[in-house]
Structures are given as C-alpha cells and as structure tokens.
Amino acid sequence: MTALAEPAAPGAEDEGALAGKSRAGRRSWRDRLVTAGAVIVLLAIWEIAARQVEPILAAPPSRVLRAMVTMTQDGSLPKAVLETAKPFAAGYLLAIVAGVPIGLLVGRFRxxxxxxxxxxxxxxAMPMIALIPVFVLWFGLGFAVKTVMVMVMTVFAIIINTWNGVQNVPRTTIEVGTAFNASQARILRQIVIPSVIPSIMTGLRIGIGKAVIGIVIAEFFTALGGLGGVIVEAGHSFQPDRMFAAVVVLMVAAVVLTWLIGLAERRIAPWNRSLTGDGQ
Incomplete structure (x- = not known):
C-alpha cells in the first residue's frame, strides 16, 4: 500500500529558495538600471535646457558639479553640510523619541x-512657517531654533502614521492577548508594536522630507550658515551654480537617508515584505 503523501525531496526547498533569490536579484539589477537611466535622462534634459537661458538664471549640471568641487576644495560646502547636519539629526531624533510613543498611546487608548x-x-495641518518668528523669539537664531523647527515639522507625520498603524492592528490578535490575561503593557509591547513597525518606518520616511523642509526654512530665516544659508547667499549674488549645488546635496542626502530607513525596515521587520509583496 502506497503512502498517501510522500515527503518532498531534500533539495526541493533549496532549489525554490535559490530560484526566488535569483528572481529577486534580476529585479534588483533591472531596478538599478532603470533608476540610472532615469537619472541620466533627467541630467541630459537639465543640461540642454539650462544652456538655453541666461547663466545668471540657471546652471547646467556640468557647472553645478564644478561649483561643488570648488566649494569642497575651499571648505565652504563641508562646513555648510556639517552646520545643517547637526540640528537636522538632533531635531529628527527628538521627533522619533516623542512621536513614536505618542502615536502608540493615541492609537491604543481612546x-x-x-x-x-x-x-x-x-x-x-498648521503651516509651520508661520511659527518661525515665534521660534526665533523663543530660541534665538542658532542651533536651538533649527533643531526645534526640524522636530516640529517632523513629529506630527510620525505620530499620525504610528497612530494609523495601531488602529489597523487586527482586533483578533489583541483579543487573543486579552484572552490570555495579558496586561495592556504586554499587549502593547508584544502584539501592537511588532505589527506597527511598518507604519512607524513609513512615518520616518515621510519625516525625512519634512525634516529637510524644516531645516531649510529655518536656515532661510536665520541665514547664519548651513546649506540654507548657502542657497540664500548664492541667490542674492546671482550664482545659480552654487545655489543648485546646495540643493543637490540636500536632495541626495534625503534620498540616501530614506533608503537607509527602508533598509532598516527590511532588517527589523523582514516579514512585512513577504506579506505585502513587492513590485513586478
């Protein structure tokens, strides 16, 4: 009498895993090629278009690159990046420390x-730019006001995404914890937080863009340094190459930081990618 079901061959699962990795690798290379092609096309369009207008109004990528090299050699660009990075990092970390717990509490407790x-x-919903004069009065024109502006611009996005994530946790999973007489603190720690990690990371990614806007607005108003100060100074002196150099640095930094947060999410919550699927 034959068995109803025979165990799978020992190498079947390994072959399936290898095939999956191979497909993922091909998609990864395809995505990189598409991204590189899009960047090249955009730079080409920018180069051609910028050469059709007055040099004091726009700068092609070739001039922007030369300006970045010159500013790096004379030390002005690294100094501006450092002056911007310090309050940016401080404000962003404060927004995470405040935003995630508040979002968890608001979402969990009515x-x-x-x-x-x-x-x-x-x-x-409030236009934070309207609060800059108040922040300047309260915190002055230095490091503190930039940090506060970044934090205020970022924290609400983190709270709302965390809040929404908590409310989307399946009720059945919480009821299971309640049925086993788990405390509210334990339910929050062992059920809610693991389920909300993808929403938290989404809030952090959105927060990067908000933080960049916050630091630039703060530096526009204070005009005491940083990349925002470089943009203001270059605009006033009709040097679009220096202005675009600072803008490009901000854009690249935002893209890299967003990518790093996505990488951290894949490390912290690897199951989310398999549950939601990825693009084809």
Whole structure:
C-alpha cells in the first residue's frame, strides 16, 4: 500500500529558495538600471535646457558639479553640510523619541486619542512657517531654533502614521492577548508594536522630507550658515551654480537617508515584505 503523501525531496526547498533569490536579484539589477537611466535622462534634459537661458538664471549640471568641487576644495560646502547636519539629526531624533510613543498611546487608548488626537491633526495641518518668528523669539537664531523647527515639522507625520498603524492592528490578535490575561503593557509591547513597525518606518520616511523642509526654512530665516544659508547667499549674488549645488546635496542626502530607513525596515521587520509583496 502506497503512502498517501510522500515527503518532498531534500533539495526541493533549496532549489525554490535559490530560484526566488535569483528572481529577486534580476529585479534588483533591472531596478538599478532603470533608476540610472532615469537619472541620466533627467541630467541630459537639465543640461540642454539650462544652456538655453541666461547663466545668471540657471546652471547646467556640468557647472553645478564644478561649483561643488570648488566649494569642497575651499571648505565652504563641508562646513555648510556639517552646520545643517547637526540640528537636522538632533531635531529628527527628538521627533522619533516623542512621536513614536505618542502615536502608540493615541492609537491604543481612546482617552489619549480624545485628549491629544485633535491637537495632532491641528499641528500637522498648521503651516509651520508661520511659527518661525515665534521660534526665533523663543530660541534665538542658532542651533536651538533649527533643531526645534526640524522636530516640529517632523513629529506630527510620525505620530499620525504610528497612530494609523495601531488602529489597523487586527482586533483578533489583541483579543487573543486579552484572552490570555495579558496586561495592556504586554499587549502593547508584544502584539501592537511588532505589527506597527511598518507604519512607524513609513512615518520616518515621510519625516525625512519634512525634516529637510524644516531645516531649510529655518536656515532661510536665520541665514547664519548651513546649506540654507548657502542657497540664500548664492541667490542674492546671482550664482545659480552654487545655489543648485546646495540643493543637490540636500536632495541626495534625503534620498540616501530614506533608503537607509527602508533598509532598516527590511532588517527589523523582514516579514512585512513577504506579506505585502513587492513590485513586478
């Protein structure tokens, strides 16, 4: 009498895993080639278009690159990057430290949502540029006001995404924890937080863009240094190559930081990619 089901061959799973890795590798290389092609096309269009206007109005990528090299050699670009990076990092970290716990509490407990939910929505919708004069009065023109501006611009996006993630946790998983007499703290730590990690990371990615806007706005108003100061100074002196050099540095930094957060998400929550699937 034959067995109803025979075990799979020992190498079957290994072959399937290798095939999956191979397909993922091909998609990865395809995506890199598409990205590189898009960048080349964009730079070519920029180069051609910028050469058709007055040099004081726009700069082609070739001039911007030369300006970046010159600014790096004379030390002005590294100095500006460092002056921008310090308050950016401080404000962004403060936004994470404040935003994630508040989002968890607002999403998990109705009392906290009733008390703070409206304030979070109002803070996210408020044009923060209107608060710059107040922040300048309170914190001066230096490091503190830049840090506060980055933090305020970023924290509400993190709170809202975390809040939304908590509310999307399946009720059945929480009921299982309640059925086993788990405390609210344990349910939050062992059920809610692992489920909300993708939403938190989405908030962090959105927060990068908000933080870049915050630091640039703060430096526009203070005009005491940093990449924002370089942009203002170059604009006033009709040096579009230096201005675009600072803008490009900000864009590249934002893209790299967003990519790093995505990489961290794949390390912290590798299951999310298999559950949601990825692009074809």
């Amino acid at each position: 009392v906290v949502e009733a008390a703070l939910g409206w304030l979070v929505i109002a803070g996210y």
